[in-house]
Amino acid sequence: MRKIHSSVWLLAIFRISLGLVFLFAGIIKSQDIQSFADSMATFQVLPNVLINLLALSLPPFEVIIGGMLLVGWQTRAAALSIVFLLAVFIIVFCQALIRGLNIDCGCFGSEVPSLWKTWGALGRDLLLLVIAVWVYLQLNFSKALEEPC
């Protein structure tokens, strides 16, 4: 019983933390969309026709899913969205590191492109991914417990 109780608290802490991180990241990005688009261009993954569309839609996406996690509405969908998003970020960082590209992550605003910062961003996103997957699984587990047999 105590184990379930502590897991509920841990779930709430992680859910709110993830929500705050994504809400903050989305707001920071939306302050300077052009710089964010420039950061995305350094990844050399997307064609020019998609860079600005993604730069325009990603900050609202992060704000929406961050807000959903924070207020506790449709949390499973929000957690799954974060899992997808982080998985994409990790793949993009890995390809950049493999290709030896000097990129600017642009995760929390524009910075000077740096290899070490990319490794840092990769480590941070891996940690967030583990947390997001755990949150999503816990939310599914909680829902399964609530449903009648």
Place this chain on the structure above:
Amino acid sequence: MLRDMLSFWIIGTASLCVGLLLNQFRDKPLSLVYQTKVERLQLAVTKIGTIQAARQIPEALPVSLSLDEFRSFAEQKRGLVLDARPELFHRLGHVPGAISLPREAFESGYAKLKAQLESDRSQPLVVYCSGISCEDSIMVQQALVKLGYTHVSIFRGGWDEWTDAGLPVEKAP
């Protein structure tokens, strides 16, 4: 899981719509197709004027000043020192006497300095930005050459080298 994935797509589509809508209310809406920094600067140069627009950007590397050369240039006021960093950074601190000409807002920045710059297109100009990894100074230097300025140099060490050397800085009022 399937329902969550459906929600993911709905949130994604809604975000795209919100992003496109908010973009219309920005001071400078983002174009739908991405333009590189160089392309945006070239567009600004084209808009500013075509007095000598036919001039080609020199292929050779631009004249680059060392810290000592730049320091003596700035202290003796032998010409104009131009700060290519964003205006916010310029306001927070810059080389004494430097004037802001941000790469990201070249067109509006140039319009403010038009009289001062166009009074003599052969006056010595030195452009700097954040530091060695920043390309804004090179881009602004090339844009000025394209506009017909004949003596434009850059200080590659930029703000980082200047402040690391403990040299005096000035803040915008």
